[in-house]
Amino acid sequence: MSHFRDDKPGLRTLILGAGGHGRVVLDILLHGGGHNVVGFLDNNPQLQGRRVDGVPVCGTVDEVAEIARAMRIDGVVVAIGDNGVRQGLAREVEGLGIPLLTAVHPSATLAHNATVGRNVVIAAGVVVCAHCQIGDSVILNTGAIVDHQTMVGEAAHICPGVRIAGRVKIESGVFVGIGATVIPKVTLGCESVIGAGAVVIGDVEPLSTVVGVPARAVASTATDDDARALIAPARPREGDRNSLFVATDLT
Ligand SMILES: CC(C)(COP(=O)(O)OP(=O)(O)OC[C@H]1O[C@@H](n2cnc3c(N)ncnc32)[C@H](O)[C@@H]1OP(=O)(O)O)[C@@H](O)C(=O)NCCC(=O)NCCS
Numbered sequence: 001m002s003h004f005r006d007d008k009p010g011l012r013t014l015i016l017g018a019g020g021h022g023r024v025v026l027d028i029l030l031h032g033g034g035h036n037v038v039g040f041l042d043n044n045p046q047l048q049g050r051r052v053d054g055v056p057v058c059g060t061v062d063e064v065a066e067i068a069r070a071m072r073i074d075g076v077v078v079a080i081g082d083n084g085v086r087q088g089l090a091r092e093v094e095g096l097g098i099p100l101l102t103a104v105h106p107s108a109t110l111a112h113n114a115t116v117g118r119n120v121v122i123a124a125g126v127v128v129c130a131h132c133q134i135g136d137s138v139i140l141n142t143g144a145i146v147d148h149q150t151m152v153g154e155a156a157h158i159c160p161g162v163r164i165a166g167r168v169k170i171e172s173g174v175f176v177g178i179g180a181t182v183i184p185k186v187t188l189g190c191e192s193v194i195g196a197g198a199v200v201i202g203d204v205e206p207l208s209t210v211v212g213v214p215a216r217a218v219a220s221t222a223t224d225d226d227a228r229a230l231i232a233p234a235r236p237r238e239g240d241r242n243s244l245f246v247a248t249d250l251t
Contacts, residue, residue, distance in 0.1 A: 010036040011074040013101060016061050016089060018042040018052040021139070022079040025121055026053055028103045029077070035101075038071055061089065065096045075099035078119050078137065083173045083191070087155035090119045090137045100136070108140075117154070135172070153190070171206065 011034060015022050018040035029035040039058035040047075047057045059067050064076070076098055080086040094100055100119035108126040110116065116128075117136035125143040128134065132146050135154040142160040146152065150164050153172035158164065162176050165184040170176070174188045177196035188194065189206030198215040208217050 008036040010034050011101065012072055013037050014058070014064070014068065014071070014073050014076045015040050015055075015079050016042075016064065016076055016093070017079040017081075018044070018047055018057055019079075019081070021081045021121075023053055024123060024142075025077050025079040025103050026055060028105045028121065028123060031124075032104060032106055035103075038073070039067075041067065064093060064098065068096075068098050073098065075101035077101050077103050077121065079121070081139075081157070083155045083157055083175060086119075086139075087137050087173065090155075094118075111148075123160075129166070147184075159196075 013029060013035045015025050015037060022040060026037055029037050037055055039056050040052055041059055041061045041064055042057055043060045043062065050057055058071070068076070076093055078086050078090045078093060080089060090100055102116060102118060102120040104122040105124040107124045108122045110128045111130040111132065113130055114128045114132040114134065116134045117138065119137045120134055122140045123142040126140045127145045128140065129146065129148040131149045133151045134140065135152055135156070137155040138152050139157040140146065141158060144158045144160065144162045146158065146164045147166040149166055150168040150170070152158065152170045153174065155172055156170050156174040158176045159178040161179045163181045165182055167185045168182050169187040171188060171190035173191035176182070176194045177198065179196055180194045180198045180200065182188070182200040186200060187203045188200070189204050189208065191207050192204045193209040194200060194204065194215065195209065195211030198211050199213040200210065200215045204210050205217070210217050
């Protein structure tokens with residue numbers, strides 16, 4: 001495929017995570033131009049040696065340092081849907097001295113004075129308005145709107161079709177579910193979860209889950225086992241809580 005020839009111009013880029021979100025990131029990078037996506041890394045043994053959307057899976061995430069060196073990589077995008085995993089992995093990659101790249105779909109509209117961090121993914125149709133600050137490893141998913149002077153903290157995920165009003169403060173690791181709406185000037189506490197379609201009209205406590213119209217707090221039934229099923233390290237390292245694990249399809 002001429003698309004992925006080794007001598008193609010552009011930044012030689014690896015995508016970490018070959019699941020659903022990884023495929024979205026690949027599409028954004030191909031649309032945006034300027035990137036030569038040379039491969040995926042993923043810890044799923046079944047993906048090794050195969051191609052995902054035509055791009056080879058070159059190895060595991062644990063091998064990122066060696067593979068980046070051998071393939072003369074210019075940078076990586078960490079494409080893991082889970083906020084905590086994405087944040088941890090991005091920090092580890094940066095600690096290895098590998099640049100983190102940001103992927104912006106050409107159909108997204110960003111205010112000239114908005115600031116955008118590293119390892120940010122901005123999908124098709126996103127609108128980011130004046131004076132917004134978008135932190136590292138944030139996902140602004142398809143068609144999301146972020147209005148003026150809103151701050152989006154590290155590794156938050158703003159799902160497709162979300163509408164965030166002006167002067168909202170979204171702390172790190174927040175998950176805003178598909179189609180939710182947030183009125184102006186509220187704060188979404190760190191790692192809180194906003195249910196799909198919720199309308200948030202007041203501050204949300206850190207680590208809490210809110211759903212409905214207007215949004216109200218609920219006790220989440222998700223268990224540790226559920227979380228483990230979603231984030232299954234293919235090659236866990238004994239006693240290493242910061243192992244470079246990766247789930248394959250979290251979004
Ligand atoms: C909010 C959410 C995370 C809750 O998941 P959970 O912790 O497993 O919670 P449960 O399914 O046990 O639901 C708890 C209660 O909230 C209600 N509820 C859950 N999600 C709701 C939603 N989006 N809107 C309204 N009510 C909701 C349930 O009916 C249940 O009510 P009950 O206690 O009266 O029976 C999940 O339902 C959700 O909305 N996820 C969004 C996913 C998404 O947007 N993905 C896009 C990826 S790009």
